[in-house]
Amino acid sequence: MKPSLIHRLRMRWFRFRHWNRVPHDIVIRRSGVVLKMRSNSPLAQAWYTGLGFEDGEIRCMVQHTSPGCRVIDVGANVGIYSVLLAEAAGADGHVWCFEPTPEVALLLRENVNRNRLGNVTVVEQAVTDSEGIVDLHVFGNGGD
Numbered sequence: 001m002k003p004s005l006i007h008r009l010r011m012r013w014f015r016f017r018h019w020n021r022v023p024h025d026i027v028i029r030r031s032g033v034v035l036k037m038r039s040n041s042p043l044a045q046a047w048y049t050g051l052g053f054e055d056g057e058i059r060c061m062v063q064h065t066s067p068g069c070r071v072i073d074v075g076a077n078v079g080i081y082s083v084l085l086a087e088a089a090g091a092d093g094h095v096w097c098f099e100p101t102p103e104v105a106l107l108l109r110e111n112v113n114r115n116r117l118g119n120v121t122v123v124e125q126a127v128t129d130s131e132g133i134v135d136l137h138v139f140g141n142g143g144d
Contacts, residue, residue: 002092003049010049019045025107025142033083047080058084068092074127075106079111079120086117093135100126101138 003011018026018039026039027072028048061081065071065092073082076097086095097112098121099105105124112120128134 007049011045013048014048030060032087034114035078035079035080036084036107036114038107041075043080044094058069061085065089065093071095075099075124076108076112079108082108082120083115083117085113086112086120087115089119094121096120097122098125098127100124100136101139126128 018024021039021105022043023038023040024066025036026044027034027036028044029035029093030047030050035101039046058081060077062084065085065088068089069089071085073079073085076099082095082097085092089095094136095117097108099108099122102124107124109122112122126134126136
């Protein structure tokens, strides 16, 4: 499906304001959620423009998360899913977010606090199918 004029204008505005500059933190508001991200992150551009992001997947997950649910978000990144699912789970539910990258885990914690979520626990560790030490390969664009 071809992007609408509004989406194309938002994409151009985002690129003009953020893309080819020194990476910096930006705050994006969308769907009642406020998230801090790195400007050079493809995730930030997708979240800002509304294009290329898993809206259908998010909608499905939120619809299947009822008040009181317990949720695990492995590879939580900056917390898009974590924040939305924590809101859906409500005060009686809980979300555990696993994010091994220190810089990204810091943004995740900030986003949990920014959205005033008391039902989220951030765990700065990787999740694997075996115990031990592994190499974590981090790309230079804020963790995406």
